[in-house]
Amino acid sequence: MDRLPRWADVALVPLVSLTLAAIISALVIIAIGQDPWEAITVMVEGSVMNAYGWGYTLYYATSFIFTGLAVTVAFHAGLFNIGGEGQAQLGGLGVALAVLFIPWPHWTLALLGASVGAALFGAAWAAIPAYLQAKRGSHIVITTIMFNYIAASLMIYMLVDVLRPPGKMDPATANFPPQAHLPRFNEIPGVNLIFETKVPANVTFFIALAMAVVVWLLLWRTRLGYQIRAFGKSESAARYAGINPTRIIMIAMLISGGLAGLMAINNVMGEAERLLGNSASGAGFIGIAVALMGRNHPVGVVLAALLFGFLFQGGAELGLWTKIPIELRTVVQGLVILFTGALDVMVRMLLTRIFALFRQPKLEAA
Amino acid sequence: MMDYGTLLQILDSTLRLATPLLLACLAGLYSERSGVFDIGLEGKMLTAAMCAGAVAYYTGSAWAGALAGIGGSLVFALIHGVTSITFRGNQLIAGVALNFLASGITVLTAQSLFGQGGRTPPLTGAARFGELTLPFAEALRPVPVIGPLYADVISGHSILVYAAFVIVALTWWVLYRTRYGLRLRAVGENPAAVDTAGVSVNRLRFSAVMITGVLCGLAGAYMATALQAGFGKEMTAGRGYIALAALIFAKWRPVQAMGACLLFGFFQALALRPDVVERVVHMKVPVPFLDALPYILTVLVLAGFVGKAIPPRAGGEPYVKER
Numbered sequence: 001m002d003r004l005p006r007w008a009d010v011a012l013v014p015l016v017s018l019t020l021a022a023i024i025s026a027l028v029i030i031a032i033g034q035d036p037w038e039a040i041t042v043m044v045e046g047s048v049m050n051a052y053g054w055g056y057t058l059y060y061a062t063s064f065i066f067t068g069l070a071v072t073v074a075f076h077a078g079l080f081n082i083g084g085e086g087q088a089q090l091g092g093l094g095v096a097l098a099v100l101f102i103p104w105p106h107w108t109l110a111l112l113g114a115s116v117g118a119a120l121f122g123a124a125w126a127a128i129p130a131y132l133q134a135k136r137g138s139h140i141v142i143t144t145i146m147f148n149y150i151a152a153s154l155m156i157y158m159l160v161d162v163l164r165p166p167g168k169m170d171p172a173t174a175n176f177p178p179q180a181h182l183p184r185f186n187e188i189p190g191v192n193l194i195f196e197t198k199v200p201a202n203v204t205f206f207i208a209l210a211m212a213v214v215v216w217l218l219l220w221r222t223r224l225g226y227q228i229r230a231f232g233k234s235e236s237a238a239r240y241a242g243i244n245p246t247r248i249i250m251i252a253m254l255i256s257g258g259l260a261g262l263m264a265i266n267n268v269m270g271e272a273e274r275l276l277g278n279s280a281s282g283a284g285f286i287g288i289a290v291a292l293m294g295r296n297h298p299v300g301v302v303l304a305a306l307l308f309g310f311l312f313q314g315g316a317e318l319g320l321w322t323k324i325p326i327e328l329r330t331v332v333q334g335l336v337i338l339f340t341g342a343l344d345v346m347v348r349m350l351l352t353r354i355f356a357l358f359r360q361p362k363l364e365a366a
Numbered sequence: 367m368m369d370y371g372t373l374l375q376i377l378d379s380t381l382r383l384a385t386p387l388l389l390a391c392l393a394g395l396y397s398e399r400s401g402v403f404d405i406g407l408e409g410k411m412l413t414a415a416m417c418a419g420a421v422a423y424y425t426g427s428a429w430a431g432a433l434a435g436i437g438g439s440l441v442f443a444l445i446h447g448v449t450s451i452t453f454r455g456n457q458l459i460a461g462v463a464l465n466f467l468a469s470g471i472t473v474l475t476a477q478s479l480f481g482q483g484g485r486t487p488p489l490t491g492a493a494r495f496g497e498l499t500l501p502f503a504e505a506l507r508p509v510p511v512i513g514p515l516y517a518d519v520i521s522g523h524s525i526l527v528y529a530a531f532v533i534v535a536l537t538w539w540v541l542y543r544t545r546y547g548l549r550l551r552a553v554g555e556n557p558a559a560v561d562t563a564g565v566s567v568n569r570l571r572f573s574a575v576m577i578t579g580v581l582c583g584l585a586g587a588y589m590a591t592a593l594q595a596g597f598g599k600e601m602t603a604g605r606g607y608i609a610l611a612a613l614i615f616a617k618w619r620p621v622q623a624m625g626a627c628l629l630f631g632f633f634q635a636l637a638l639r640p641d642v643v644e645r646v647v648h649m650k651v652p653v654p655f656l657d658a659l660p661y662i663l664t665v666l667v668l669a670g671f672v673g674k675a676i677p678p679r680a681g682g683e684p685y686v687k688e689r
Contacts, residue, residue: 147661150662
């Protein structure tokens with residue numbers, strides 16, 4: 001089979017996959033008797049045509065950058081971490097414990113403490129599947145799925161039986177103290193010139209962008225990153241080069257879990273300001289779609305996270321203003337994962353054929 | 367301690383709750399034994415539940431619903447097959463994708479058909495699978511111990527419950543006593559050898575994935591037309607994953623799969639009766655812990671602390687002929 005030019009591989013393959021997902025989504029909308037053009041108009045208007053919409057789009061994107069990076073780091077080590085959802089929920093627990101039980105004098109310190117808590121708890125939840133993969137050969141995909149469910153049960157237990165304030169009915173922690181309030185976009189001087197009304201997007205967005213840079217530096221500019229990528233490409237070659245598999249699996253998964261856990265400073269500390277049940281609300285899974293769509297590169301992850309932020313906010317608007325249920329975004333999410341993750345061979349074959357058509361005359365001329 | 371009546375009640379709901387797990391688990395067994403990992407059992411079940419609920423409502427026939435459920439599940443199985451066999455895509459990612467697709471599309475369809483917030487209208491009468499009373503159930507009831515067990519636990523389930531257990535025996539027979547079963551086991555361990563013997567690896571794997579579709583269809587139909595009265599959003603609630611856990615727990619063997627599913631069904635039944643658990647162990651056991659038990663046990667099995675679970679060797683690998 002001919003190889004695709006690099007630009008096509010990097011940009012065209014995801015674009016074609018996305019187009020295919022969009023076409024099928026449009027067909028689904030037509031099939032349920034609705035108008036796809038109206039749908040896309042509502043989505044665009046509600047998510048990117050005004051500051052208020054952007055305030056939500058960027059808030060969702062922040063969470064997805066974290067979980068997308070989490071999946072990316074694990075992917076480079078050849079590990080498929082489906083456990084982002086559970087790790088993000090545990091990250092929420094870490095945030096809640098750090099904020100509720102330590103009296104922070106200022107939000108900057110609270111943010112630092114909460115970040116450490118979130119990353120530690122997320123990493124800890126990834127550590128057991130990582131150890132079992134490294135030492136006992138248990139398939140990480142299955143163990144991380146199991147850990148998502150164990151996390152869900154653990155969180156219900158923690159919220160109902162342990163952290164729920166006495167006298168309260170709903171399974172949630174107490175509200176976080178005002179000293180731990182993270183500035184939202186409408187509260188940051190300068191940024192509030194654009195965002196005039198209250199939006200959920202907060203300073204965590206900038207931390208997410210910084211983490212994307214850190215992950216890029218880690219993977220492509222450090223010895224450890226090289227070892228992770230080498231191990232992911234070929235375990236036997238890496239082993240032969242003196243790279244310790246246990247060490248790489250553990251480190252890659254701890255970083256991955258830590259990143260997924262960090263998501264909690266956005267939704268738990270930045271938005272809800274208390275820990276609720278099912279706090280990650282699917283963002284851990286969306287990280288899979290984001291990483292696949294972003295071709296496992298931090299730049300791609302940020303772009304894909306923005307796209308999914310748009311899809312999420314736009315999807316919510318659909319649920320409000322049209323007869324199209326909000327679940328359409330789950331359909332699109334599934335289609336994107338299908339086309340970019342599982343059917344990329346098909347897309348590639350298709351494109352290679354098309355490229356070959358254009359190349360043929362040149363060869364004959366020569 | 368628990369009195370005999372309570373025990374019978376719990377065993378009765380164990381059978382009810384184990385059935386969808388068992389059907390989905392056997393479904394996964396065919397696919398995974400052929401070398402195609404399937405974490406999309408959940409999605410296939412959910413799709414089948416929606417199709418079964420909708421068609422049973424329109425036709426008033428549970429059987430028509432079951433057929434529709436199988437049909438819906440087969441469409442998803444076909445996509446899984448085309449993706450992971452024909453185009454050699456990543457089987458795990460395909461499974462994840464199909465689960466999301468199912469989760470969204472079932473609500474979209476049910477909402478556009480019925481406009482009741484993504485559920486199907488409640489099913490009544492012949493639109494549900496009724497409870498069968500086995501022969502002599504009432505006559506044998508006075509017999510001590512065994513009588514009530516037969517009348518209250520074994521008897522009085524829908525036909526799909528009994529079908530699930532028949533399929534266990536059938537699967538054992540197919541897997542270990544037929545040429546197809548031999549080839550199925552071989553293609554999951556060493557596809558090249560099967561190919562050398564002149565058997566099409568892809569066709570064999572496709573057939574296995576389709577059987578998976580049929581059985582997941584039954585599992586989903588059971589959920590919507592027997593266990594409950596209609597389809598509801600996310601009604602499978604992770605049962606596809608528990609079935610996957612049971613499959614690993616059973617080390618990909620049919621009779622052991624039945625044992626695992628009964629055990630996990632028992633946990634689910636216990637989670638519904640925390641009062642009984644508290645009385646038996648003399649301390650308060652959090653319900654979430656009972657919910658999590660199947661997953662915890664599966665991790666222990668995977669970790670090799672309770673025997674070693676070795677999956678089919680060629681599982682997850684697309685077969686490339688020219689290699």
